[in-house]
Amino acid sequence: MKIKFALKAFLAAAVIMSAYTIAAPASADEDPVVVGFIGSFDSDVGKSTLRGAEIAIEELNEAGGVLGGRQIKLVKADTREDVAEGIKAYEYLNEVEKVDFIVSGSIDDVSLGWLPRMTEYRTPTLDTWTSFIGIIDKVVEDYDKYKMYFMNVANDYALAMLYVDFGKDILAKKMQWKTVVVLQEDTAFGGGVFELIDQLLAPEAKIEIVDHIVYDVNTVDFAPIYSKAVQATPDFIYLISSVRSQVPSSQYVKLQVPLPMTGINVAALGMEFWGDTGGMGGGLSTLSPIPSIGIDMDDRSKAMLAKYQAKHGDNRPVVPHFNGFNAYFGIYNAFAAAERAGGFAPLDKWVTEMENSDTKIYKDGELWLRYAYWKPGEIEPRTEREYTHNIKFDITPPYEDGAPSMVVIQWYTDGSVKVVYPEKYANGDFSVPPWVK
Amino acid sequence: MGVLVSLRWWLVFGVGMCLLPLVVSTGTLRILVFAQFLAIFAMSWDILSGRTGYISFGHPFLIGIAGYTTAMLTYHLGVPLYFSIPAAVVATMIGSIFFFIPALRTRGTYFAVVTLAFMEVLYHLMQVVQPKLTGGTRGLSGLPTIILGAVPNYYLSFGVMFVIGVGLWLLIRTRLGTALSTIRMDEDAARSSGLNTTKLKLFAFMLSAFVAGIGGALYTHYLGSIAPRGIFDISFLFSILIAALIGGAGTIVGPIMGAYFLTLLLEFLRPYLPGPERYLIYGAITLLAYYYAPKGFHNIFGLLWQRLGALGRRE
Numbered sequence: 001m002k003i004k005f006a007l008k009a010f011l012a013a014a015v016i017m018s019a020y021t022i023a024a025p026a027s028a029d030e031d032p033v034v035v036g037f038i039g040s041f042d043s044d045v046g047k048s049t050l051r052g053a054e055i056a057i058e059e060l061n062e063a064g065g066v067l068g069g070r071q072i073k074l075v076k077a078d079t080r081e082d083v084a085e086g087i088k089a090y091e092y093l094n095e096v097e098k099v100d101f102i103v104s105g106s107i108d109d110v111s112l113g114w115l116p117r118m119t120e121y122r123t124p125t126l127d128t129w130t131s132f133i134g135i136i137d138k139v140v141e142d143y144d145k146y147k148m149y150f151m152n153v154a155n156d157y158a159l160a161m162l163y164v165d166f167g168k169d170i171l172a173k174k175m176q177w178k179t180v181v182v183l184q185e186d187t188a189f190g191g192g193v194f195e196l197i198d199q200l201l202a203p204e205a206k207i208e209i210v211d212h213i214v215y216d217v218n219t220v221d222f223a224p225i226y227s228k229a230v231q232a233t234p235d236f237i238y239l240i241s242s243v244r245s246q247v248p249s250s251q252y253v254k255l256q257v258p259l260p261m262t263g264i265n266v267a268a269l270g271m272e273f274w275g276d277t278g279g280m281g282g283g284l285s286t287l288s289p290i291p292s293i294g295i296d297m298d299d300r301s302k303a304m305l306a307k308y309q310a311k312h313g314d315n316r317p318v319v320p321h322f323n324g325f326n327a328y329f330g331i332y333n334a335f336a337a338a339e340r341a342g343g344f345a346p347l348d349k350w351v352t353e354m355e356n357s358d359t360k361i362y363k364d365g366e367l368w369l370r371y372a373y374w375k376p377g378e379i380e381p382r383t384e385r386e387y388t389h390n391i392k393f394d395i396t397p398p399y400e401d402g403a404p405s406m407v408v409i410q411w412y413t414d415g416s417v418k419v420v421y422p423e424k425y426a427n428g429d430f431s432v433p434p435w436v437k
Numbered sequence: 438m439g440v441l442v443s444l445r446w447w448l449v450f451g452v453g454m455c456l457l458p459l460v461v462s463t464g465t466l467r468i469l470v471f472a473q474f475l476a477i478f479a480m481s482w483d484i485l486s487g488r489t490g491y492i493s494f495g496h497p498f499l500i501g502i503a504g505y506t507t508a509m510l511t512y513h514l515g516v517p518l519y520f521s522i523p524a525a526v527v528a529t530m531i532g533s534i535f536f537f538i539p540a541l542r543t544r545g546t547y548f549a550v551v552t553l554a555f556m557e558v559l560y561h562l563m564q565v566v567q568p569k570l571t572g573g574t575r576g577l578s579g580l581p582t583i584i585l586g587a588v589p590n591y592y593l594s595f596g597v598m599f600v601i602g603v604g605l606w607l608l609i610r611t612r613l614g615t616a617l618s619t620i621r622m623d624e625d626a627a628r629s630s631g632l633n634t635t636k637l638k639l640f641a642f643m644l645s646a647f648v649a650g651i652g653g654a655l656y657t658h659y660l661g662s663i664a665p666r667g668i669f670d671i672s673f674l675f676s677i678l679i680a681a682l683i684g685g686a687g688t689i690v691g692p693i694m695g696a697y698f699l700t701l702l703l704e705f706l707r708p709y710l711p712g713p714e715r716y717l718i719y720g721a722i723t724l725l726a727y728y729y730a731p732k733g734f735h736n737i738f739g740l741l742w743q744r745l746g747a748l749g750r751r752e
Contacts, residue, residue, distance in 0.1 A: 078711055078713065092464065138578075191564060192574065192575060
């Protein structure tokens with residue numbers, strides 16, 4: 001009886017142990033600096049960050065490596081845009097891959113999910129996609145806990161401030177629009193943006209929200225939704241869409257909704273928008289963080305784009321979204337800071353050097369893009385608040401201290417796309433679809 | 438005697454798992470923490486659905502009540518965890534009454550759909566009702582953690598899972614456990630034979646909620662964040678269901694096996710298949726496992742046990 005039990009126990013232990021042996025992490029090849037990418041592998045957004053980071057890393061490796069000639073190794077962890085998967089991915093990068101630095105292309109709630117892990121592992125992390133002001137507020141309020149976090153895109157409050165300017169200058173003043181129906185997707189991003197629109201655009205630009213329609217991201221038939229919007233008789237529709245935006249966009253054109261539509265349309269941030277909507281995206285415009293498609297590019301961004309296109313060809317996204325450029329320049333900033341600090345550890349030294357980063361990119365002698373960060377205690381003059389470790393945006397014309405937080409891009413019926421706001425970056429005119437009177 | 442022999446196996450399992458941090462990496466321990474939380478949720482589902490046959494599609498509803506209760510208490514009011522976690526468990530048990538009411542009038546598919554509706558309702562409520570309190574669509578991040586580090590969290594999650602597992606396993610071997618099974622087999626017959634099925638069901642619902650409450654509260658503080666899309670998510674629900682089914686529903690041990698299998702499989706594939714193809718392989722293996730072992734791993738191990746026993750007797 002005892003022998004039988006011992007035999008069974010041994011077999012059970014062998015099964016369990018063999019399973020864990022498979023899980024043992026592979027030993028490091030040499031001594032590379034390990035950069036982790038966290039984000040969604042199958043979205044244009046995630047791919048943009050990943051590819052932007054890859055190009056920067058390839059360039060740095062080709063130039064002889066970093067930190068005394070060490071090569072950079074990139075390891076990837078997929079989040080599937082899922083909160084729990086994001087946490088697992090962050091744990092994997094730290095516990096198994098022992099990364100030195102993380103670049104993220106995560107959406108809002110996924111970043112918020114892994115944020116507690118970041119404070120536990122104290123891993124320097126650069127976010128290139130989420131723009132949630134709440135994360136920056138955490139850095140401001142509890143600097144010691146969150147100081148390893150940098151956001152390389154303007155936060156949504158700063159985006160909204162400039163969008164309010166667009167509302168005042170173009171929508172209210174030029175177009176004489178006074179009422180709006182907000183069409184918002186049912187996501188964390190959508191809800192957050194609506195709060196800002198409700199609090200800022202409406203009161204400051206004197207545009208009244210006459211209806212607020214929330215729709216499910218899996219909606220395939222927008223006819224009843226647009227019908228409801230039209231019944232409210234607004235001057236225009238404000239769309240907030242980050243997931244499957246091509247569906248409301250193409251149906252808007254197909255149904256020839258007799259109202260102009262602008263807002264935040266994430267699908268329209270990529271060159272694939274035209275094809276995805278079956279060539280039916282003309283007349284639509286969207287807010288975009290900078291640098292966007294349609295923008296006149298500086299030489300450095302052009303060179304990056306050329307490498308990107310040579311490498312990825314027709315594989316979408318054919319032009320990276322703004323976060324691809326932000327990942328590219330962010331990696332350069334992070335490693336330049338590491339060179340000055342002698343590495344990513346000790347953390348405080350790297351953080352100080354990262355705060356001192358100031359990559360200014362000029363076009364025709366004008367400051368075009370700037371990759372610097374707000375320092376602790378530094379006050380942004382227009383909003384009179386701190387944005388510690390957010391990219392150093394400028395929300396006051398003529399934008400001489402940094403790039404504006406956003407631009408507005410416009411799709412035209414011939415499939416072209418241009419920037420229409422602010423004036424410094426504009427190379428096209430704001431327009432509405434031809435069927436809208 | 439049979440119970441004592443089986444308890445010895447629980448002991449072997451417990452000792453083996455306690456020694457595990459000596460031989461595996463912290464990365465593996467982190468994976469096991471997720472497996473152990475999934476096992477708690479799957480056992481919670483099993484004691485209700487596996488045992489009584491009332492299939493719940495809304496278990497994240499219960500887990501969410503616990504998670505949000507403790508999250509809001511600690512985040513906004515600074516309530517200490519030793520108070521917020523029990524409060525969350527109580528709130529979950531109260532919430533389970535909403536689950537129980539439809540069970541008085543509906544069964545089978547109808548009950549399952551009603552529970553799914555509960556999950557959907559809470560998902561939307563958390564986003565629109567008092568978003569400043571719930572964190573709205575983005576949820577709450579930066580919640581206090583009970584302990585830090587892979588090893589302490591491994592022991593905490595394992596300890597809780599182990600105690601719940603042994604407790605439920607012993608319970609289903611009592612007359613009460615047998616009475617719960619009769620509801621699944623034929624509720625009308627059970628009632629005709631004098632059993633108070635309403636009381637029995639209420640007990641199962643409360644017990645399930647108690648376990649979900651403990652798991653949900655601890656899980657939330659382990660993650661350090663909570664978001665509606667993360668909790669009230671159909672793939673989270675499916676993970677719980679599949680863990681219970683692939684392991685062996687109605688057995689308590691089965692859901693533990695299923696949870697370890699699913700979590701480890703998915704994470705072990707990550708270094709080799711970092712992209713979405715990982716889920717394809719994961720789905721295919723899970724489907725095959727369920728196809729060839731519809732009664733679950735628990736049954737396979739049971740058969741293996743019998744064969745080993747027969748082999749021993751021949752020798």
